[in-house]
Amino acid sequence: MGSIKDSHGAMNYSYTLPSYDEDGEERDITFETAKELKEAAFIRLEAAPIRGVLTWAEVQYEELPAAVQSNYQK
Numbered sequence: 001m002g003s004i005k006d007s008h009g010a011m012n013y014s015y016t017l018p019s020y021d022e023d024g025e026e027r028d029i030t031f032e033t034a035k036e037l038k039e040a041a042f043i044r045l046e047a048a049p050i051r052g053v054l055t056w057a058e059v060q061y062e063e064l065p066a067a068v069q070s071n072y073q074k
Contacts, residue, residue, distance in 0.1 A: 013037070019045060024067030029053065 015037060016030040029045065031053035037043065042064060046055045061069065 017043070020068045020071055022065045022067060024065075024071060026071070031056070 012032055012034055013036055014030065014032045016028055018026055019029045020026050029047065029052075031045070033056065038058065041058050042061060044057050044059045044063070045053050047053045061072070064072075
């Protein structure tokens with residue numbers, strides 16, 4: 001997954017991860033969560049332009065858009 005995490009108090013974690021949109025375009029995205037993410041997991045993010053990440057969920061490789069899958073080796 002390539003995450004960089006820092007503990008921010010009471011079980012809050014901050015992650016900066018490379019991410020891909022549905023067209024396969026890459027950019028780094030930073031978000032915070034109260035849950036520690038699993039290493040090497042695929043995460044689907046729902047993000048808004050100003051508010052940033054609204055929700056996230058762990059997904060399987062097969063659930064990723066084809067343009068995103070092409071950036072990873074299975």
